[in-house]
Amino acid sequence: MSEIKVPAMGESITEGTVSRWMVKEGDTVNQGDVLLELETDKVNIEISAEESGVLEKIIRQEGETVVIGETIGTLSAGAGGGNAPAASEPAAAESKPASAPAPVAPAAVAAPPESSDSNKTASPSARKLARERGIELDQVQSKDPIGRVYQDDVKSHGSQPSTPVAPPAAKAPASAPSAPAASGATFAKPVERQRMSRRRATIAKRLVEAQQTAAMLTTFNEVDMTAIMDVRKRRKDKFKEKHDINLGFMSFFTKAVVGALKKFPTINAEIDGEDVVLKKFYDIGIAVSAKEGLVVPVVRDADRLGFAEIERSIADLASKARSNTLALSDLQGGTFTITNGGTFGSLLSTPILNTPQVGILGMHKIQLRPVAIDAERMENRPMMYIALSYDHRIIDGSEAVRFLVTVKELLEDPESLLIEG
Template identity: 45%
Template sequence: MSIDVTVPALGESITEATVGEWLKQPGDAVAADEPVASLETDKVSIEVPAPAAGVMGEHAVAEGDTVEVGALIATIDTDGKAAPKAAPAAEKTAAPAPAPAPTEAPSGEVPTLSPAVRRLVLEHGVDPTKIKGTGRDGRLTKEDVLAAANNKGADTAPAPAVAVSGTAAPGREVERVRMTRIRQTIAKRLKSAQDNAALLTTFNDVDMTAVMETRAKYKDLFEKKHGVRLGFMGFFAKAACMALKDVPAVNAQIEGDEIIYHNYADISVAVSAPNGLVVPVIRNAESMSFADIENTIGDFGKRAKAGTLKMEEMQGGTFTISNGGVFGSLMSTPIINPPQSAVLGLHRIDKRPVVMPDGSIAARPMMYLALSYDHRLIDGKEAVTFLVRIKEAIEDPARLLIDL
């Protein structure tokens, strides 16, 4: 019996995706719920599970194709048997079955390559412009590249390590890589923020001594009790919740000619994913404990790397915290995440000379803070006040316990 493999629901308002890579080829054995393909949406990569166990049938779409929710992308034969592994090219004696006449890219023109095919081209050093594609619309498949690699000197010519223009001089090669859907969306949203908001950034610095001493004193007990490390983000998230309560405009957004104020703090935290930064949301952070916040952030980080974050987990934030310090950033001007109106940027901690209240000079662990905001909604006084509230809470963490 043949079972259809279709594009699953992708999340609210997401209607299409791009086929990133086929994880199973026709003839491969497939277990129920085993991933058979990966899809790239505007925000995350999603794996398509097999609806039943069996043998992978023909692909209905190619890598790089755009598909809509519910579209047929392949079939699975639940009664079939996996095809035997292909013999090495030198041992093959039977002629291949007739196939549609493949097409070849015009001389010097680099064909469009899927990520998986591009990796094979670079790995085997073949010239994609010299390979005949047997995929849909003449596209190169992984099998085409592998066959060309096994027959270099017959159907293909030696190629440079990357796809290049036919007139490129040695040492001046260029590689053309199609932007992923996620990267395209990031580019559009960042440009939209610059075009539509009156962006401004204000700075302050904060002495991290008290927080660092608190972490050093309680980190072992905290981890033993809650099963998670006590990090800096918990302190800043709690401080941000208090500051947002004091300066509600920073937690608001513009919609048409109205301002929407939120009486809750849904804080987006920027975490690294294979295809770029994603911003999952800590819902109702104002009512969460340090342990809850740290557990949530840790879970987001793991699932971002695995590509298993859900679409709904990255929608609806009211304010963003981005920690460039983990990459070594000293100072930056972060860009807001529309429709939010502000983003707090954290940076690396450096020991710097500071004049103490008694006039002495001491080396203190200092961090620069940056608040980028939409000046259409947030005044300079409000932005400065917000950063001062953050600074006060971090330099005196007891304020976080007694809500000062």
């Protein structure tokens, strides 16, 4: 019999959540078959069978948190192969009498702690300590912004014997009947409670951390998109014919950002303790909306790529994000981020930093607006508001404003992107 264990999942990931089992106990599997899907903070990972056999036991159920190296199931070796259906039926029939009493005993012993744990997200060490001390996780107060319970929370709860909340709970039923009687019109409103996915919870936590740890400020400007739209109109057909990819706006903005970062290197940096780490490469994160929430895959060495290579790279990363096939390497190590709320109709917004990066550019909807060309002439021009959120701890306001002005100037003179970007 072999154990199914949680594999190492990459930098900074120490645990995950069992998203779904693809097989059930008693199923025959072949080597390489996908057994389950594990949801981590960044990507979903499939765990495959290392050998053929029968799935004997599922130890960790869907929705449970698991850590690297933990055993989550067992596989009896040697029973797999091409003739799985014929071989598995007698095996299942023979195992039935032996396994009949087994579910009864575990259910009686394991059901209570599982049901009490399942209502709250907690680290494995916190669950273990709570079980040892006989503490209901639902009663533990969490200091975490998204409500996740850690070992210290359980210890703090255990050190306060006066925490039983029985008296207030007892009063509630007594007062509940009297309220409807007095008003005669109190009815329960329909609600639906959904548990946040691990990735959504992580996004929430990181956004709160960004606002709590960085001195975040945003500066705004606007771009006349006439020149870029003219280039695209004249070149898009030949571009598509030659490169088999559409000429979009993102390649122009990526090149403009690279050109501005070269001029203002502090915005391509990060803070490490009391040091400022200036990065001499340009890995640009492009925010993509996926089913589970916003992800930021990275276009590597954007300064060395042509327009077609940037467009192809973005299209490939966006496709992988929407099909949930991004690898961890696709998401790590960006130096600056671009997010485009304009695709959803946003006219103006304040993007939140993608820490530990210290700058993020927000694009918005293109709108025809009257613009003064000179003292006497007005024209309707396709205008876009752009926003730069930055970490004021290392970036001065004047530097941020000049960076955004540089982006604006490069975009309004697309030919300059061939030199500066």
